[in-house]
Amino acid sequence: MNALEVRNLTKTYPDFTLDKVSFCVPRGHIVGLIGRNGAGKSTTIKGILRLITAEGTVSVFGKDISQDEMAVKQMIGYVGGGFRYYPMNTLITIRKAYAPFYPTWDQSKYEKFLAQFGLSEKKKVKELSEGMKVKFALALALSHGAKLLIMDEPTSGLDPLSREEFCDIILQLVREEGVSVLFSTHITSDLMRIADDIIYISQGSIHAACPLEELLGKYRLVHFPSLAEATAANAIGVKSVKDGYEGLLLCDMQNSGDTVITDATIDNIMVHLEKAAEEGRHV
Amino acid sequence: MFDLVKKELALCMHPTAFIFLSFAALVFVPYYPYEVIFFFSCLSVFFCCMMARENGDIAFSCTLPVKKEHIPLAKMLVVIGLQCAILLLVGAMGAIKGAVLPAERSVNQAGISANIVLVGNGAVLLGVFNLIFFPRYFKAPEKIGVPFVIGAVSVFLLIGIFIVLRQTTPLYSVVLNGLNSEYSAAKLAALTIGLVVYTGLSVISCNLSMKNFRKTDVYGV
Incomplete structure (x- = not known):
């Protein structure tokens, strides 16, 4: 129960x-x-x-x-x-x-x-x-x-x-x-x-309801040197940061080029999913 | 319910709720429209509601293990208790005045004398206030001003009607005026009618308030 x-x-x-x-x-x-x-x-x-x-x-x-x-x-x-x-x-x-x-x-x-x-x-x-x-x-x-x-x-x-x-x-x-x-x-x-x-x-809607580890394990935070590379990688919620662009990639998505991949925090996931939602992208 | 009433008394009573009870002594003032005493009772309700809002009392109460509709009921039971106290005190003070002052000084030229008819009139005033104020207040407890202004204006209009009746009709200026010992049956009937009206209006007000509050969205938790 x-x-x-x-x-x-x-x-x-x-x-x-x-x-x-x-x-x-x-x-x-x-x-x-x-x-x-x-x-x-x-x-x-x-x-x-x-x-x-x-x-x-x-x-x-x-x-x-x-x-x-x-x-x-x-x-x-x-x-x-x-x-x-x-x-x-x-x-x-x-x-x-x-x-x-x-x-x-x-x-x-x-x-x-x-x-x-x-x-x-x-x-x-x-x-x-x-x-x-x-x-x-x-x-x-x-x-x-x-x-x-x-x-x-x-x-x-x-x-x-x-x-x-x-x-x-x-x-x-x-x-x-x-x-x-x-x-x-x-x-x-x-x-x-x-x-x-x-x-x-x-x-007003539930976007995710799952164990924390599952949510964290679902995405990776990827740093791209250019917007073109982020777009090519189909990154989620791409936004400009200090020295390039950042977006989320699903763990099973492939990426290539000069990218830096790190574990995503809850904050990263929220920020990029909200950005994607603003852009009308279905995640 | 008993715990909610206790909580109201412990946390929600503005000092004027008790101070204004002493205004029952105004019946010793000569040439004064004594019905105004009951307006102070209404004013203390307004202060208590203001205090409840500033203290976030309704939001706090909603998180307690009580039925939502019991919250207005508890508040109204406390107010009804205070209103019964002012009615009793005015009746008692009027009786004392009648007993200690010469008969001619007991007769009020500005309105009804301090007798049991005044208590009946007061009961009507308080019943009307309850019916007008509380159902509106419990629709939106953060907005106290408008329900109070409507209630207060209605109370003063009724006070005006009672004064006009006192000045213009023999029923009010002769039969229902003066000492309790004169025309006792008529005065007792006026008191009974007042109390019945008060009870009826207050019960309707309680039911409407509970119904309205069930649908009210409470914020500020």
Whole structure:
């Protein structure tokens, strides 16, 4: 049974459509949701949490959220980009209002997280740094025994050390507690470290949903000395760089000439596939 | 639902929600349209909604394990509790005023006297405000101004109607005016009608708000 299954999630705005998005998060996996700004990552997450009215079905550990919203949300821990609520309230006030919603709330676990994260409950939310806000959101989400963590750009605004620490915490949770994670981010280096699978969303549609290794193994980044050579090689999403041109080649595509081939990162793949999509090329 | 109400009380109450309850004491001011006291109750709802918006309260609530439509219901239950408190306080203050002041000083020349009819009038005003404000607010919780202005204008129009009735009709200036001990049955009937109207309008408002909020897209998480 998958931790999360999303089927044909569709939301139509006047200028944007989330188009029949379907994917799953296998139990115990960290799944990265990537895509450029406005691609539909946050809309997908809002649709999953029923913050917006969207068509399609969402089930968590086999339970349909539209049938049993309260039970399903008990299993979910949501972490946005920091804790942006109630800036004038202290953490203890917020925790006291939050904890009673969860019969499985574990106060000792919460206190352990506070100690681990160096958080004081006497502080007001506005007194926390961005990193501390994310950690507080994480402490709340994890202390009620969430089996599925849904995180919407939680590492945005964090410095590299805090991001590293955050990724370590997520890895520890997955390894020790079997938590499953859906993690939307722009900072793909975080995903390179911790993700098992990648869902790549572009212009409201899923372009790729596969294991990270499979995605990385599918393309090579190729540096061409001239545009003519890039075009001749049928490279994907060719763009001008400092001393030549760069594009993606599928691993099984042949290339010749004076080219430099390197492994593609998630960023490389996103950049060139988006470029190809802009040019209307089917990849 | 109980937890949502507790969360509302802990995180979403603007101080004016409680401060304005003390405005029930305005019934001791001579020559004053006492129905205005109930407008302050409406104003405190506006401040609470503003505070909820600034705190991202609705988005936060939507991530909790609750049914989406229970969020407006909890907010409205808290407001109804506060409205019942102001109605009770105005009734109690009016009774105290009637008991401690000479009868001629209890009669209000600017509007209805501080008796149980005033409580009935207040109930109608609050019921109308609930019906106008909340269903609109829960359609787009980030836009509080327009629903409040429509609700406030309606409340003041009704206050104007009550004042005109007080000045022009014997029913309001004689039978329903003055101490509770005079024309008690008529005054009790006016109070009952007010409370029934309040209950009916508030129930309709709750249902419409829940229905509207189910379709509302919530942002800011």
